[in-house]
Amino acid sequence: MISERVMDAATITSWMREIDVAVRAEKDHLVQLDAAIGDGDHGTNMVRGFEAVVQALDADGGSPPGKLLILAGRTLVSTVGGASGPLWGSALRSGGRVLGDQSSFEGAELVEVLAAALASVKDLGTAAVGDKTMVDALEPAVDALRTRLGQGASLDEALDAAGAAGESGMRSTIPLQARKGRASYLGERSVGHQDPGATSTALILRALQRAARAT
């Protein structure tokens, strides 16, 4: 079945709302994870950022999906600070540029959006899989989405696989020693803790699945 679900601006708005709800619900958990190997502000920062993104999108008058992603990215850069602001901000902006001015997009294009987001995170953060960062969740998710769509899975099935890959990537950070970011200062003491950035990334991927389902 090639039933290509079409996504549009409403999908992006819904995705950002779902992220806002998810990071708010998991705020304390993210703070706890970050306090263990960082400085304990990740949950607070993500909530502040996506709250501002939802506000910015609410104020927007009918921009196409790519432009909404760019707006969301710009808002994150200007409200979050820390490392997650520039990283997720650049990711969404790069993803948004892929869509240009088109008013709707399909699964294959969503893969390209996420691939561009991943490339931008890896470039700015100079991180690779295994460094105990958000890349450990994002990269396998993008791969899973691409693979499953290529095998003819429905968008929902493919996004489910991406969400599962993100969660498995998130758990894979537990035994790793951090090589990037503030957790790397701990050396071996970072081993045994789940990376907060990979954790919020897994939430963001699951939020995408819910948003795509709703539209």
Add this chain to the structure above:
Amino acid sequence: MAVETNQMRKFLNDPARVVKESLAGLAAAHPDLVRYDAAAQIIVRKDAPRRGKVALISGGGSGHEPLHGGFVGHGMLDAACPGEVFTSPVPAQMLAATKAVDGGAGVVHIVKNYTGDVLNFKLAAGDAADEGIKVTSIVIDDDVAVQDSLYTAGRRGVGATVLAEKIAGAAAEGGADLAKVTDTVRQVNERSRSFGVALSSCVPPASGKPIFELPEGQIELGIGIHGEPGRKRAQLASASDIVDVMVEAVVSDLKPKKGAKVLAFVNGMGGTPLLELYLLYAEVDKKLRAAGVEPVRNLVGSYITSLEMAGASLTVLELDEDLTRFWDSPVHTPALRWGV
């Protein structure tokens, strides 16, 4: 109960507004030196921009007071960009600060080596260049507790930041050009090493919980300035023994020339009284001399802090004539003042 003793007691109205309200207070206390641009969330030197003077800005998470807002003024910084507590500021703040202080001679960004600070300053420097402002950026990374390798984000920027702001600020005040001021920041960074020790954790206002738990009788060796745990834990020892560790760590990495003249900076982390900091300084002075270097300048006090953390850091800077002269030059800021 452990939870009870960890309860937060802080002077707050609203945890979400702690940074803004504190900055407003800094400006209200020192209207002769600084102004607070609340919309941009930056502290700017009262008389900025100064035509033809190279400007210096720095910034980073809040919670390290008096760094950086307390160092804005004559002979030091032209502007400071404070982020939320322990969170890097955003590029818009750095861009606003850069524009507010640019007197046509260029702007130096002093960046502490933390992933968030480096990323946000990088974006801001690009934005400033787009607006035609000459910006140079120097990353401070003086903390010897972090191995500088492919496997870490590199050494953290700690105590040397204060020294770089003072010394390069004096160079700029004296009329040095952008290349010279930039090089002065680089020199201070290259000739400084630091090492910190925590006796307690600290409590960020937003979470209300200590960042780490330190069991009775234990200390953290090799801490940074964000309440993050250090590289290892050790039993609480005498001040003399702890200073042995600090001096050894700093001197063995700095490898100063025999008989080198140095500046020794004993910094409190926010919760350690001067009584103890001077006690530490007595040990530091003695042990540095025993290690074959001569402390000819010093700074003792809480200048780059981690909220209410109890603890201290040692920074040693190997001086030369220029750096000594710039250190001695007049400075007039909310937190540092001499010669005026």
